[in-house]
Amino acid sequence: MKLALAQIDMRLGDIEGICGRIEDQARLAHERGARVLCVPAPLFMGTLPGGLVGAADFEHDMLAGLTGVAERIQELDMICIVPAAVSFEGQPLLDYMMLKDGHVVPARSSIALQRGGNGDARWAPPVFDVDGVRIAVIFDLDRELEMLPTGVDLIVYFQFNAFDMTDRETAAIAAVRSGAYRKIASKRSVWFACMAPVGAYDESVYTGGSFVLDDCGRVVAQAPCFEESLLVQEIQRGVMLDALEDHELPEFRSEEWLWQALVLAVRDNARARGTSRAVVALEGDLPSSLLAALAVDALGPRNVIGLVLGRNRIFTPAQEEAEAARCAAVRAIAERLHIRTVERDAPDAAPVLDRDVSAGDAERLRSRTLGLMLEDTALELGAMALSPLSKTEYALAAPALCGGYQGDYAPFGDVYLSTLEFVARVRNRTSAVVPQELVTLNAVEDCMERVLARALSTLDGPVDMLDRAAQLLGGLEPGEVDGTLESHVDRNRPFDDIPMAAGKPEACSLLLMLVRQGEAARRQLPTAPIVSARSFVERAWPYMLAWSDLGLSGKERMTVDALARAEVNRFADEDTSERMRGEMMGLLGDLLGISPEQMEELRSEDGQRRLHEGMKKFEGEVQDAIEKMMGGQGGPQGGPQGTPMPQPPVDPRQFPFFSQN
Incomplete structure (x- = not known):
């Protein structure tokens, strides 16, 4: 099975022109034996579609144009994969349209409806079969790779993140030389194809450089950077093809790519x-x-x-x-x-x-x-x-x-x-x-x-x-x-x-x-392309803001997360103390024969006050009894001339029970 990656650059919203280019690329790919054609992710709506996702007429025109393409290339017996941001169940969704047998099928939306439910499994990457090759389409490497089912032969990754001069992985093939993407293919023993866009889409810029890795992580095909191209590569499981050496791959240099x-x-x-x-x-x-x-x-x-x-x-x-x-x-x-x-x-x-x-x-x-x-x-x-x-x-x-x-x-x-x-x-x-x-x-x-x-x-x-x-x-x-x-x-x-x-x-x-x-x-200055980790477009703050960051001046940083965790721990400690106090009072009630109603009264604020006063009185009476008992002893063990034996003063700390409990 041959895969084609169409690295094309078109103006956003030019639906007729884009559909014409897709048809032309499909015919060129068919002449080279391709069965599947992929086009860039931001081609129709860019990276920041905003309210365009909810524009019903735009969605209609896009689908009508793609339907015409699907009907015209039906004779080629090909599948075209066209990503687009759409509205699904009232929410924006990055879907991909499959142009197949004269029809346009929104793959992710259709499969999500079939799966039902609301869990993550509903949005696991769809897998389809072409000439015995099982293909999975993904947009998010960090999230969707872990959701891939077993038995996939080829991963087609549609790059959506625009160029960032501080992140080499946004430069597609220029990042492979340093080790990027290779582990994905070799670890899972699958072929990996990256569909990299080229050109500017509003503020976002893409550098091109689409590529294909075999199931050992070797580069078997690459498209040029910064220009349009059609890359066609045959996918053969278990076959060792000729690969490019590292020195033949472009090396990412920040200023040059910028x-x-x-x-x-x-x-x-x-x-x-x-x-x-x-x-x-x-x-x-x-x-x-x-x-x-x-x-x-x-x-x-x-x-x-x-x-x-x-x-x-x-x-x-x-x-x-x-x-x-x-x-x-x-x-x-x-x-x-x-x-x-x-x-x-x-x-x-x-x-x-x-x-x-x-x-x-x-x-x-x-x-x-x-x-x-x-x-x-x-x-x-x-x-x-x-x-x-x-x-x-x-x-x-x-x-x-x-x-x-x-x-x-x-x-x-x-x-x-x-x-x-x-x-x-x-x-x-x-x-x-x-x-x-x-x-x-x-x-x-x-x-x-x-x-x-x-x-x-x-x-x-x-x-x-x-x-x-x-x-x-x-x-x-x-x-x-x-x-x-x-x-x-x-x-x-x-x-x-x-x-x-x-x-x-x-x-x-x-x-x-x-x-x-x-x-x-x-906000009144000219627009500028986004080429850094965070532009002012992405970093916009309220323009009426009166606060400036002056640091903490040595104070400990406060965060909502820390306060919430402390509050949970405090409630947990109070609940534990209350439970232990209840268990102790229940044990004392059983020993002293106090009913649950009387115990509840003792635990009230008024009961606690009366109990404290009673304990004080009882402690005084016990101390008086001890002093009388110790002072009334005589006889052979008494002092000279029959006087009582001198006794040291009584230390209340020798009888601490009532004073501490």
């Missing part, structure tokens, strides 16, 4: 917007230069336009020299990338505002003007405006940025500023398009200084407080800033677990406060 993923994201987003052009504002710094290189790799040099905005507030020779150096860097970048530029002059803000303008106000107004020019150029040329904003700026400077136009799409919006240096080094290995002087720590420090200055410009308060804030942030290295943000945003670590908190708690708390206060403004 760059290619961003290229895919820019290309597919431009296509979704109905254009093949992009405009980039060239500033002569690392982010804008690297962004221009990214746009060229994605769309080609003829489709990229560089916008150059001059500076008009030049008063000193040093400022003039700096502006000349910036313009030279911009021209060098444009020449290296072979892109054309559009040059415009920024208007002087003083006549517009009819007042003297400070340096800070002038820079802010220039930023607004640059956004206006960028938007106008993009509209004039029918292009997509790209923004060089990094995740560091999204985290700290959003309030200062949201007032003006920043672009349509920010490819670096989920990449920290300090990471761009390493990404630029990787890109320059192919061709040195980014000037070497920009691929340095000094260039990153200059960019970080501007980001922190923008962030501080949004603070309001007494002058001494603002000076203290500037002092705290001014002494931080770019790695410290981004490391703190990564721990807080991506890893969701509490304050005391952030490395900077131990040595620089004030600076750490200030950074976290800036992140919190930019929550509302971030």
Whole structure:
């Protein structure tokens, strides 16, 4: 039996186009002898379908389109497996449609209805037979592998998790070289096929790289990464086929995979917007230069336009020299990338505002003007405006940025500023398009200084407080800033677990406060691809939140889980004590002949008070009796002249029974 994996990239919602591609791939796979065709999981609805799952008309159009495909390929005697998020029993479900014999069968939903009940067994992966090969389809490796029935020959895994530059397993075949996925096949002695998507689906990005492992965990077939492909492989149980050596497999390198993923994201987003052009504002710094290189790799040099905005507030020779150096860097970048530029002059803000303008106000107004020019150029040329904003700026400077136009799409919006240096080094290995002087720590420090200055410009308060804030942030290295943000945003670590908190708690708390206060403004910035463990889209907090994480200050952490367990233990202890007390009182009642009604009265609050008073009186009477008995002895054992034998004073501790019980 031959299996085909169609690694195709289509725009979300283009039902007619997607169905046409599925039919074309089915016919190509049939020509190569395939009996089963698989297509990527996010093809129809992406990774975040949201309310689209409940859109009855969308579901109808999708099923109608797939029914047409099933009828047209019926003559091929093939089975097509098409995953989609659907609504089942009022809840969203990731199902897969089987196109077979001219019909569309929702496999998971149908089998769940046949199994009935509400337990986990209802959602165990369905297994079907094709030419004697038992095939199981799964979406969740962690959960569904343990639910597989015995006797499965082939596991077809549809990757749903999008690319994350910190998780190599999201790069499909690029993770196999380091040992990922191999144990699944070898431990269970089954064939394993990974259907990896390729391309961008809204914010999510996929790298492709589908592959097939034999029942020994060896790679017998692989599809290329970052491009469309049709992979066909014969599944033969018990037959040793030729396999690829480890050195023939792609090796996961975070920055390289990140760059290619961003290229895919820019290309597919431009296509979704109905254009093949992009405009980039060239500033002569690392982010804008690297962004221009990214746009060229994605769309080609003829489709990229560089916008150059001059500076008009030049008063000193040093400022003039700096502006000349910036313009030279911009021209060098444009020449290296072979892109054309559009040059415009920024208007002087003083006549517009009819007042003297400070340096800070002038820079802010220039930023607004640059956004206006960028938007106008993009509209004039029918292009997509790209923004060089990094995740560091999204985290700290959003309030200062949201007032003006920043672009349509920010490819670096989920990449920290300090990471761009390493990404630029990787890109320059192919061709040195980014000037070497920009691929340095000094260039990153200059960019970080501007980001922190923008962030501080949004603070309001007494002058001494603002000076203290500037002092705290001014002494931080770019790695410290981004490391703190990564721990807080991506890893969701509490304050005391952030490395900077131990040595620089004030600076750490200030950074976290800036992140919190930019929550509302971030939502007005351009969309960005998700390429990290946790983007701001996934990490969104209430934008009216007034709380900032300031740590525990040495206090013991309180959690609901700990309180609940303590409460359960307390009730258990009280119940045990009450039961033991009841058993003791029952035993005493039997010995003293006290009825259960009298015992219940004694256990009441009033009975306990009267019993305590009675015990005190009884104890006094016993002490008096003992003293009389000890003092009345005489005779031969008496003292001289017949006087009583002297006795030591009576110590109540010698008779402790009544005082303690």
